[in-house]
C-alpha cells in the first residue's frame with residue numbers, strides 16, 4: 001500500500017531514481033515506457049503497514065477531521081519524502097504545461113527536498129498547492145517560504161470540492177488524491193477538475209494504487225475508474241503509460257495518464 005519512507009530509505013530511493021533517470025535520459029520518453037491499454041489488476045496487497053490501518057481508522061471515522069488528525073499525529077504513510085520522480089522527469093524534458101498549475105490534496109513539504117508544488121514552480125509556472133488539513137498547509141508554508149522560487153507558489157487550506165478560485169488553471173496534477181477520497185466522491189472530483197481547468201487545460205493523473213484490494217484510503221484505482229468519471233466531463237486520455245519511475249513498492253502499480261477535453265464536448 002502506501003509505503004512509509006524513512007529519510008535514509010528516501011535518500012537511497014533518490015539515488016536509485018537518479019541513476020535510473022541518468023540511464024533513461026538519452027532515450028525518448030515514449031521508448032522508456034510501455035503503452036498500456038487498460039488498468040491491469042494485481043493481486044491483493046496484504047495490509048502490512050500499521051500506519052495505513054491507523055490512517056483508515058482516523059479518516060473513516062470523520063473525513064476532514066481525520067486528515068487533520070493524521071497530519072497532527074504524523075500518520076502520513078503516503079509520504080514519499082521527495083518530489084515525485086515522474087513529475088521531475090516531465091519537468092526536465094519540457095513536457096509539463098506552463099501557466100497556472102493546481103495540485104489538490106498536495107500534503108506538505110520536506111525540509112530538504114521540497115515536494116511537487118515547490119519542485120515545479122517557476123516564473124513560467126505558478127503553482128497552487130491545496131489541502132484541507134491546516135497542519136499540512138502550515139508546515140508547508142513554514143518550510144517553503146524561504147525557497148528561492150517562493151514567489152511562484154502558494155499553499156492554500158481549502159476543501160477541493162467547494163473551493164472557487166478567481167482564475168482557472170492550465171494544469172491540474174493529481175497524485176494520491178483520487179485514491180484518498182471515497183469512491184462515491186469521484187464523480188464530483190471529475191466535475192471539479194472540469195470546472196477548475198481552462199477549456200484547453202491538461203489534467204495529469206498519476207494513477208495509484210492499481211490493485212484489487214478492498215477499502216481505503218487508499219482506495220483501489222484503475223484506468224477504467226478514471227474513464228468512468230472523466231469521459232462524461234468530456235475528457236479523453238491523450239496518453240496512458242506505465243510509470244517506470246514509480247518509487248520502490250509502488251512499481252508496477254502506477255500509470256501516468258494525461259487528459260484533455262475535446263473541443264466539441266467542452267462547448268456542450
Ligand SMILES: C[S@@+](CC[C@H](N)C(=O)[O-])C[C@H]1O[C@@H](n2cnc3c(N)ncnc32)[C@H](O)[C@@H]1O
Nearest residue numbers: 067078105106107131132133159160175176180
Ligand atoms: C494521501 S494524501 C496525499 C498527499 C500528497 N499528494 C502526496 O502524495 O504526498 C491526501 C491528501 O489529501 C488531503 N485531502 C483530503 N480531502 C481533501 C479535500 N476535500 N480537499 C483538499 N484536500 C484534501 C489530505 O489532507 C491529504 O493531505
